[in-house]
Amino acid sequence: MNKTWNNKAWFMVLPMLVLVAFSAVIPLMTVVNYSVQDTFGNNAFFWAGTDWFRQVLESDRFWAALGRNLLFSAIILTIEIPLGILIALNMPKKGIGVPVCLVLMALPLLIPWNVVGTIWQVFGRVDIGLLGYGLAALGINYNYVNNVFDAWATLIVMDVWHWTSLVVLLCYAGLVSIPEAYYQAAKIDGASRWAVFRYIQLPKMKRVLLIAFLLRFMDSFMIYTEPFVITGGGPGNSTTFLSIDLVKLAIGQFDLGPAAAMSLIYFLIILLLSWIFYTVMTSGDETA
Amino acid sequence: MARIDLEHIRHAYGEKPASAADYALKEVHHEWSDGGAYALLGPSGCGKTTLLNIISGLLQPSEGRILFDGKDVTDLPTQERNIAQVFQFPVIYDTMTVYDNLAFPLRNRKVPEADVDRRVREIIEMIGLGDWARRKARGLTADQKQKISLGRGLVRSDVNAILFDEPLTVIDPHMKWQLRSQLKKLHRQFGFTMVYVTHDQTEALTFADKVVVMYDGEIVQIGTPAELFERPSHTFVGYFIGSPGMNVLPVAIDGSRARIGETEIVLDHAPAIAAGAKTELGIRPEFVRLGRDGTPVRIAKIEDIGRQKIVRAEFSGQSIAIVIPEDGEIPAEPRVTFDPAAVNIYANSWRVGGEG
Numbered sequence: 318m319n320k321t322w323n324n325k326a327w328f329m330v331l332p333m334l335v336l337v338a339f340s341a342v343i344p345l346m347t348v349v350n351y352s353v354q355d356t357f358g359n360n361a362f363f364w365a366g367t368d369w370f371r372q373v374l375e376s377d378r379f380w381a382a383l384g385r386n387l388l389f390s391a392i393i394l395t396i397e398i399p400l401g402i403l404i405a406l407n408m409p410k411k412g413i414g415v416p417v418c419l420v421l422m423a424l425p426l427l428i429p430w431n432v433v434g435t436i437w438q439v440f441g442r443v444d445i446g447l448l449g450y451g452l453a454a455l456g457i458n459y460n461y462v463n464n465v466f467d468a469w470a471t472l473i474v475m476d477v478w479h480w481t482s483l484v485v486l487l488c489y490a491g492l493v494s495i496p497e498a499y500y501q502a503a504k505i506d507g508a509s510r511w512a513v514f515r516y517i518q519l520p521k522m523k524r525v526l527l528i529a530f531l532l533r534f535m536d537s538f539m540i541y542t543e544p545f546v547i548t549g550g551g552p553g554n555s556t557t558f559l560s561i562d563l564v565k566l567a568i569g570q571f572d573l574g575p576a577a578a579m580s581l582i583y584f585l586i587i588l589l590l591s592w593i594f595y596t597v598m599t600s601g602d603e604t605a
Numbered sequence: 606m607a608r609i610d611l612e613h614i615r616h617a618y619g620e621k622p623a624s625a626a627d628y629a630l631k632e633v634h635h636e637w638s639d640g641g642a643y644a645l646l647g648p649s650g651c652g653k654t655t656l657l658n659i660i661s662g663l664l665q666p667s668e669g670r671i672l673f674d675g676k677d678v679t680d681l682p683t684q685e686r687n688i689a690q691v692f693q694f695p696v697i698y699d700t701m702t703v704y705d706n707l708a709f710p711l712r713n714r715k716v717p718e719a720d721v722d723r724r725v726r727e728i729i730e731m732i733g734l735g736d737w738a739r740r741k742a743r744g745l746t747a748d749q750k751q752k753i754s755l756g757r758g759l760v761r762s763d764v765n766a767i768l769f770d771e772p773l774t775v776i777d778p779h780m781k782w783q784l785r786s787q788l789k790k791l792h793r794q795f796g797f798t799m800v801y802v803t804h805d806q807t808e809a810l811t812f813a814d815k816v817v818v819m820y821d822g823e824i825v826q827i828g829t830p831a832e833l834f835e836r837p838s839h840t841f842v843g844y845f846i847g848s849p850g851m852n853v854l855p856v857a858i859d860g861s862r863a864r865i866g867e868t869e870i871v872l873d874h875a876p877a878i879a880a881g882a883k884t885e886l887g888i889r890p891e892f893v894r895l896g897r898d899g900t901p902v903r904i905a906k907i908e909d910i911g912r913q914k915i916v917r918a919e920f921s922g923q924s925i926a927i928v929i930p931e932d933g934e935i936p937a938e939p940r941v942t943f944d945p946a947a948v949n950i951y952a953n954s955w956r957v958g959g960e961g
Contacts (some may be wrong), residue, residue, distance in 0.1 A: 496696075498692045498694060498696050499696050501658075501663050501683075501690070502690075502692060502696035504682070504683040504684060505661065505683060505688065505689060505690045505710070505758075506713055506757060507684050507710060507713040508713050509713065512709075512713065516700060517698065520698075520699060
C-alpha cells in the first residue's frame, strides 16, 4: 500500500486552530501570565514566581469556598441523578405523551442562567414571591436573605428544577435504545422489576449516566450566575462559591495575580476531579 | 410439560380490525400434544412469531383462548405461564458472568442454589461454554451469546413448553447442525413440548415430528415431513417445501381425466370440484419421469447440483422442473410421464380428492 502524503489538509484545520487560539489558548496563557507576575499598572510586570499560588492555597477563604463548592455539587448530584433516572423510567415510551413530556422536560434547559436566578429570586421573596409569601402564610419562617439554610435550600431546589431534566433526557435516550427483546426475555426469565432495572436498564444507561454525571458535576462546580443573582454570595459568605469569590478577587479587589492563580487552581481541580470520576466509572469496562 | 390448546385464536396488531386482511393471524384452532416437537414453518411475515408470542403471553390475542393442560391461561402474564422462549437475536445480561446468565431464570424462581448449580453445569457443558463460565458475558461473540440465550431457555426443567423463535439465525452452519441435534436429543431425553419457529425447511423437517406450515396468517397444513412432501394440502406447501418446489400446472378436470394443453392424464380418482374453481395439478419434480414415452418436452436448462440434476423443461407451454439422478441420461427426443400416485389436484389452491 502506497500512502500519498498530502499535507494540504492542514490548511483546512487552520481556521479552527486560529479560532481556538483566540478563544481558549490566548486567554488561558494571559491568565498564566498574570498568575506568575505582579503589576502596578503601566504595563510594568515583576516576576512573582509561585507566590500567588502559595498565597491562594494558604488562605482560609479559598478552602472555605472550595468546601462549599464540593458540598453543593455533592448534594445536587445525589438528588438529580437518582431523580432523573426515576423520572426517565416513568416517562411514556410511545404515543402523544412522548413529545409532551420531552418538551416539558426541555423547557427549564432553555432558560438562561441569569433568568433562572431572577425567577427564583423573585419566587422566593417573602413580600411578593409566590413561594416565599406562601411559606410565610403557612407559618414557616423562610427567608433566603438572612438564613443560611434557606439560602442553600433555595439554590439546591433551583438547581434541581433547572437541571434534572438534562439527566432525564440523557437517561431516556439510553432507555429507548434498549431493544424490546430484552424486556421480553426478562419476562420469560421471570425477572422482577428491580432485576430488570439492575441487569438491563442500568447497564444500558451506564454511558449516558456517565456523561450526565460529568456534565452536572462540571456545571455545578462552576456555578456562578444563579447564586450571584439570588443571594450575592450571602448571607455572610455562606453561598460564596469559588467562582463568586474569584470575581470578587479579580474585579472587586482588582488583585489580578492571586485571581489568576486561583483561576488556574480552580481549572485544575475541575480537570482532576472529572478525570478521576471518568476513570473510576469506566474502569469496570476493561476488567470485563 | 403440557398440552397446548389454541382455541379460535385470532390476532390483529391494529385496533378494530375490519376485514380478514387486518388480521396478522387468522383463525388458528389447534391442539398441540404434550411432549411434541413442532416446527412452525413459513416465510417472513406469515404470523409465526405472532403465534409464538401469543403462546408465551408476550402478546394478548385479539380473540380466542389458550389452554395449558386444560387450564385457561389467556389472561395470565408471561411470568406465570412457566414458558421458556429463545429469541432470534441473542439477549444476554452483559454485566453478569456466563454462569450467572444461565442461573438467572432459576434464581428468579427461588430454586435452591444446589439445584441451580447442578442444572447450570449441565447446560453449560451442553452448549460448550464450560471454560467460559466465570467470564463476563459482555465480550463474547454473537454465536456464543446466542448459545447463552439458548441455554437460558433450556435451563429450567419444569417448563410447560420451550419456544424457539428462529434461534439459530446468527449461528454458523456447522454449529447449527450440532445445536439442532442437541435440541433433538434433549427433547427425546426430557420430553419437553417444543415449538420451533423457522423459515428454513431443512431446519423444520429435521427438528420436528410435526411441521406446521403457515402462510399469510393461516395454518395451511400440519403434518409429518413425509406428508408435507407427498401430499401438500395447499399449493403453497408444495412450493415452499422441497427444492426445487412442486410443479403446479393449470389443468382442466373432467371426471377422472385431467387435461393440460394437449396432454391428457388419467387420475386414479375423480376429484370433487366445485363449479368455477381454479384447478391446478401438482407434481413434485422427483416424480416426473424423463424418458421416451409420454408427452414431449423441450429442455431449456440442466442444473447439476452434485448428486442430482435438475432439468428445466417446457411442457405444453408450461415450464416444469424434473429431478433426475446424477447419471440419468437425457434422450434426444425427451418425453415425460407423471407418476399417477404422486399427482395432486388443487381447487382454488387447496388439495381435493381422496387420500392416496
